[in-house]
Amino acid sequence: MGPILELKNLTKVYGDGDNKVVAVDSVSLSLKKQEMLLIMGPSGSGKTTLLSMMGCILRPTSGEVLIDGQTVSKGEAAPRPYEDVLPDIRLRYFGFVFQSFNLFPSLTAVDNVSLILRLKKHDGKKLQADARRLIERFGLAKRGDFYPADMSGGEKQRVALARALAGDPPIILADEPTANLDSKTGLDVLRHLRELSGEAQKAIVIVSHDPKAETMADRVVFLEDGKIRN
Numbered sequence: 001m002g003p004i005l006e007l008k009n010l011t012k013v014y015g016d017g018d019n020k021v022v023a024v025d026s027v028s029l030s031l032k033k034q035e036m037l038l039i040m041g042p043s044g045s046g047k048t049t050l051l052s053m054m055g056c057i058l059r060p061t062s063g064e065v066l067i068d069g070q071t072v073s074k075g076e077a078a079p080r081p082y083e084d085v086l087p088d089i090r091l092r093y094f095g096f097v098f099q100s101f102n103l104f105p106s107l108t109a110v111d112n113v114s115l116i117l118r119l120k121k122h123d124g125k126k127l128q129a130d131a132r133r134l135i136e137r138f139g140l141a142k143r144g145d146f147y148p149a150d151m152s153g154g155e156k157q158r159v160a161l162a163r164a165l166a167g168d169p170p171i172i173l174a175d176e177p178t179a180n181l182d183s184k185t186g187l188d189v190l191r192h193l194r195e196l197s198g199e200a201q202k203a204i205v206i207v208s209h210d211p212k213a214e215t216m217a218d219r220v221v222f223l224e225d226g227k228i229r230n
Contacts, residue, residue, distance in 0.1 A: 002069065003030035004203050005054065005171055010063035011075075012049050012226075023049045025226035026063070033170065036197040036204040038217035046226040047207040048175055054205065055094045055173045056086045067093055067171075091120055095164030095202075097174035101156045103148040109135055109159045110144040116166035134162040138192065154185035161192055165200070172196060174206045178213070190216045 012024040024046040031037055039047050052058035053073070056065060062075035072089045096102075103112050114131035122130065135144045138158040148156055157177060164172050174193060178186030190206075194216045197204045206213055214220055222229045 002032075004033050004068060005029075005031040005205075006064075006066040006069075007050075007054060008064045008066065010050070010053055010060050010065065012046070012053060012058065013061040022226050024053065024060075027223075027226075027228055029221065029228075031171075031203045031205065033203050034197055034201050035219065036194060036206070036217050038213050038220045039205065039207045039223055040209065040214075040220060041223035045223045047223050049226075050223065051173055051175055051205065051207050055096060055171075056089050059086070091167070093169055093171055095166070095169040095172045097157070097160050097164050097172065097177050099176035099179045101148070101153075101160050101180075103156055103159060103163075105148050108145050108147055109140060109151070109155075109162075112148075112159055113163045113166050116163055120167040122167065131162075131166070134165055135159065137165075138162050152185075153180050154182075154188065157181060157185070157189050158192070161189070161196075165196070169202075171203045172205070174204070174208075176208055176210075177206060178208060178210045183212075186210060187212055 007027055007029045010024060010027045014021045014023060027050060041047050049058065053060045054065060056073050059073060060075050064071050065073040073086060107115065110128060110131045113134050114127045117127050117130055132144055138161055140155060140158055143151060143155055177189050181189060190213055193204050193206065196202045
């Protein structure tokens with residue numbers, strides 16, 4: 001089974017001249033389905049920038065992102081059409097779990113999930129039922145009609161996980177998914193991600209400082225000054 005996601009010499013540079021900062025420096029990685037990859041490194045090492053390019057949120061200065069062997073994102077010198085297709089690529093292939101949850105405060109848990117299904121053009125008649133099933137999968141059957149302000153950090157993160165699964169994307173990217181959680185709740189979130197990589201056959205990438213994540217990952221890479229260190 002070949003990689004579902006590949007990064008080839010991915011580089012991100014901000015500024016120029018004396019103000020030039022190389023945030024990510026020629027990183028190459030590959031990821032298979034059912035694999036959980038952990039990216040670790042000190043603050044400012046380029047982890048979130050790398051994850052953003054991996055998920056086609058941020059365009060690289062140079063290098064390529066490939067999905068199933070096809071280039072989906074290229075450096076800034078590439079033709080404009082590459083940038084135009086990125087929103088569709090994100091919707092089709094990626095589910096995102098953010099450090100700060102990024103839930104819409106004016107929407108209930110179910111509505112936060114159904115919004116993604118609507119963007120992915122799922123059957124309107126089934127949106128609420130499908131969203132509620134995803135919420136229930138993470139033990140939130142009684143919290144589906146609650147707003148984020150009325151939920152604990154762990155509950156909000158589980159809603160974020162349910163939302164990341166909306167539309168069944170093959171790749172889940174999680175940026176510091178345990179950062180705002182207590183030790184037990186953070187471990188539960190990591191276990192959920194581990195289960196997704198196995199039972200749901202997802203490719204999972206986690207950026208984290210949490211040492212507990214090392215016990216869950218199939219592979220760990222360390223990023224320092226924008227480069228992978230062995």
